[in-house]
Amino acid sequence: MKKRLVVLTGAGISAESGLKTFRGADGLWEGYNIMDVATPEAWSKDPVLVQQFYNERRAQVLKAEPNDAHRQLVALEEYFDVHIITQNIDDLHERAGSTKITHLHGVITYGQSSKDSNLIYKLNTNEIKMGQLCELGSQLRPHVVWFGEPVPMIENAATICEQADVFMVVGTSLAVYPAAGLIDFVPSEVSKYIIDPIIPPVRNYKNLIKVEASATDGIEKIFKELIADA
Structure with missing residues (x-):
């Protein structure tokens, strides 16, 4: 064995x-304050910004080898x-x-339900669109564990x-x-x-x-x- x-x-x-590494010396990730894009509060405040941020990260991941x-x-x-x-x-x-x-x-190439984190979906594109819903009718979000979760x-x-x-x-x-x-x-x-x-x-x-x-x-x-x- x-x-x-x-x-x-x-x-x-x-x-x-x-x-890019998650924690830069300046406390930013790709020019964004982590608290503005990687917390449940950020998602509640500005889901469009958070979605855009992870769509950009997902595109980078898919290009990387x-x-x-x-x-x-x-x-x-x-x-x-x-x-x-x-x-x-x-x-x-x-x-x-x-x-x-x-x-x-989590894995950025998946999305998850905003209502039930156990509902996870493999993505076949590099973006999750606003209005793209899970089977419960809630907005899909990135399958990523945010600070505070x-x-x-x-x-x-x-x-x-x-x-x-x-x-x-x-x-x-x-x-x-x-x-x-x-x-x-x-x-x-x-x-x-x-x-x-x-x-x-x-x-x-x-x-x-x-x-x-x-x-x-x-x-x-x-x-x-x-x-x-x-």
Whole structure:
């Protein structure tokens, strides 16, 4: 039986595909204040603006291509039972070929009901139009978890982390909770790799290996070491 490799990915892995990271140094995302486009209050106040913002992001995602970091995670499936937990709302892991992916914050290529978040629809265009309704008659909104909303997949993700034989964090500042707390569910004896150009501040976890590098370079650096541990 293959060992379970659990990988928590963040915006840094998608940045190498040309997608802007969620948290810029100026607190803006693509020139927008996050609170104006990524909260339930923003949707209530100006749904047209929010819809336009995510339509633009969706178009960017659909133009982007998976990069070598995504592909290296796919290659690791030959040696490990790889489970990816991603904070990203793009579908680049899927398009690269990874088979077990948990999206914590939704997937932008889907829409969801404004009335019932369990009603989710695959989109076949890059935009959701105002007036485009779910089966309950409510406006479709992006299938994205906004600030102030529950993260429905977090318990499932925590269970996956509890069962990790190897754990890797790639391209995340570990600043957004509850996702940032998933490392606390990983057994203490498990090797924990953190890959990022700027290693985020973390507690002094046992068996912690810090790799200061981009997602692609970092995974490449430890690829042989990982395989040796498979």
